[in-house]
Amino acid sequence: MKGGTHISQDDLALYAMRSLGPEETASVRAHLEVCEECRKELAMFEDDLIALAVSTEPHEMPAHVRQRFVDSIGGISSTAAPGPARAESPSVITMHPRRAAVWIPWAAAAAMAVTAGGLAVRNHALDERLAQEAQRNVSLTGQNAYAERVVQVLTARDAQHVVLTTAKTPPMPTGRTTYLARTGELIFQGSNLASLPPGKAYELWLIPADGSASIPAGTFRPDAQGNASLVFPKLSAGVAAKAFGITIERAEGSPTPTLPIVLAGSDRPAGE
Amino acid sequence: MFRTADTNAPGSDELLLNRVGQRDPQAMTQIFDRYAGLVFSIALRVLKDPGQAEDVVQEIFTQIWQRPGAFVSSKGSLGAWLVVVARNRAIDLIRRRRPTDSLEDHVITSKVNIASEVERTTLMQKVRTALDTLPSEQRLSVELAYFDGLTQTEIAERTGDPLGTVKTRIRLALISLRRALQA
Numbered sequence: 001m002k003g004g005t006h007i008s009q010d011d012l013a014l015y016a017m018r019s020l021g022p023e024e025t026a027s028v029r030a031h032l033e034v035c036e037e038c039r040k041e042l043a044m045f046e047d048d049l050i051a052l053a054v055s056t057e058p059h060e061m062p063a064h065v066r067q068r069f070v071d072s073i074g075g076i077s078s079t080a081a082p083g084p085a086r087a088e089s090p091s092v093i094t095m096h097p098r099r100a101a102v103w104i105p106w107a108a109a110a111a112m113a114v115t116a117g118g119l120a121v122r123n124h125a126l127d128e129r130l131a132q133e134a135q136r137n138v139s140l141t142g143q144n145a146y147a148e149r150v151v152q153v154l155t156a157r158d159a160q161h162v163v164l165t166t167a168k169t170p171p172m173p174t175g176r177t178t179y180l181a182r183t184g185e186l187i188f189q190g191s192n193l194a195s196l197p198p199g200k201a202y203e204l205w206l207i208p209a210d211g212s213a214s215i216p217a218g219t220f221r222p223d224a225q226g227n228a229s230l231v232f233p234k235l236s237a238g239v240a241a242k243a244f245g246i247t248i249e250r251a252e253g254s255p256t257p258t259l260p261i262v263l264a265g266s267d268r269p270a271g272e
Numbered sequence: 273m274f275r276t277a278d279t280n281a282p283g284s285d286e287l288l289l290n291r292v293g294q295r296d297p298q299a300m301t302q303i304f305d306r307y308a309g310l311v312f313s314i315a316l317r318v319l320k321d322p323g324q325a326e327d328v329v330q331e332i333f334t335q336i337w338q339r340p341g342a343f344v345s346s347k348g349s350l351g352a353w354l355v356v357v358a359r360n361r362a363i364d365l366i367r368r369r370r371p372t373d374s375l376e377d378h379v380i381t382s383k384v385n386i387a388s389e390v391e392r393t394t395l396m397q398k399v400r401t402a403l404d405t406l407p408s409e410q411r412l413s414v415e416l417a418y419f420d421g422l423t424q425t426e427i428a429e430r431t432g433d434p435l436g437t438v439k440t441r442i443r444l445a446l447i448s449l450r451r452a453l454q455a
Contacts, residue, residue: 010439013446017417018360019424046356048446050384051453052418053314053355054392055399061312065326069304072330073297073337207393214393243389257394264390 007031007038009045016045058211154189154229173226175263177204177244184237186217188230190263193222196248203249204230205257207266209240217244219253242267285350285387292340300337306387307351308333311358318362318419328361351386363421395453402452406445413438414445 218233291299
């Protein structure tokens with residue numbers, strides 16, 4: 001089991017996996033108590049195994065697991081709790097078969113009355129909807145103009161970008177991403193970003209919620225004041241994002257992110 | 273090999289654990305939201321049974337709530353520790369044995385930071401790419417040992433390879449993985 005005075009790498013790897021038998025485990029443990037070199041070697045294998053575990057395909061955990069846990073610790077769930085069961089008593093219609101025929105004409109008349117009433121109500125509802133749509137059109141026109149103004153201010157070359165922080169705090173690099181998954185539209189604004197050597201650029205990454213590969217969302221270089229923005233980079237619609245990250249890449253961009261990640265942010269559940 | 277966590281950052285694992293020690297259920301819920309999906313996925317990979325994987329999640333996080341010191345005794349990162357505990361608890365279940373050690377016994381020193389979704393996803397993609405480049409027998413050996421909980425003897429019986437070969441393959445696979453991540 002031992003190579004020289006130390007534990008062999010083979011056995012350290014198996015020890016890290018808890019795959020050795022009881023006697024070998026005890027022997028390795030005793031050696032680790034006194035051997036820093038083997039402890040360091042073991043720590044590297046532990047890191048390897050953690051990386052291996054993290055490669056596991058992400059699976060959506062059923063919502064009730066969280067609810068059960070939150071309930072058990074007396075916390076307040078940020079997800080809506082299932083409502084109480086409806087306490088309606090079942091509708092039971094009992095009708096004697098011989099008397100059923102007597103009710104048929106009355107039922108037909110009632111049905112016609114209900115239909116006529118329903119049509120009148122529907123007509124009124126359509127009128128109301130038309131009026132609402134007209135009002136919505138006016139509102140959308142206003143919103144469009146407003147959105148246009150927002151984008152113009154955000155992207156204007158002569159706009160001043162000032163990040164407010166606690167007094168005497170050195171300015172920290174920050175990025176703010178606004179992303180609309182259903183349309184794939186994204187706006188990124190960065191501040192206090194460090195300047196980059198020639199041939200390098202920052203690259204924004206969209207980390208999909210389904211665990212698939214990170215999607216490049218555009219490269220950029222900050223101006224002399226450390227400000228940068230990305231407006232509507234080419235992204236497919238309908239990709240839900242769980243996080244965004246920024247790495248430093250070649251100026252033309254990279255197909256996969258290169259560590260380290262210099263800025264990162266995730267879309268946390270409500271309540272965090 | 274990996275970035276370490278900033279323990280003083282707002283919402284860091286360490287600060288949340290301190291609040292858990294003061295019986296703050298919201299802090300515990302934040303830790304749950306941060307890691308329960310990962311713990312569930314690892315347990316499911318090992319157990320292949322969602323019900324049992326849910327039980328592993330419930331057990332681990334309940335024990336953290338009841339005894340946050342179980343982790344504090346460890347010197348590594350919370351995420352790395354949870355990964356190890358999730359895998360080991362799941363392996364205990366498939367080996368049909370009662371856990372022989374308490375959570376306090378899972379002392380690891382790894383400071384791998386997987387608190388952030390971005391770090392976790394990036395690491396996952398890099399490991400998958402590295403796994404794809406391994407010789408198939410190395411990959412099979414390490415996955416049978418780690419995710420299926422087979423002993424080296426069981427792997428040797430299954431693959432028909434000598435015991436020493438199996439051990440060497442597992443070691444080589446892990447070292448190749450390490451080199452790929454460091455590259």
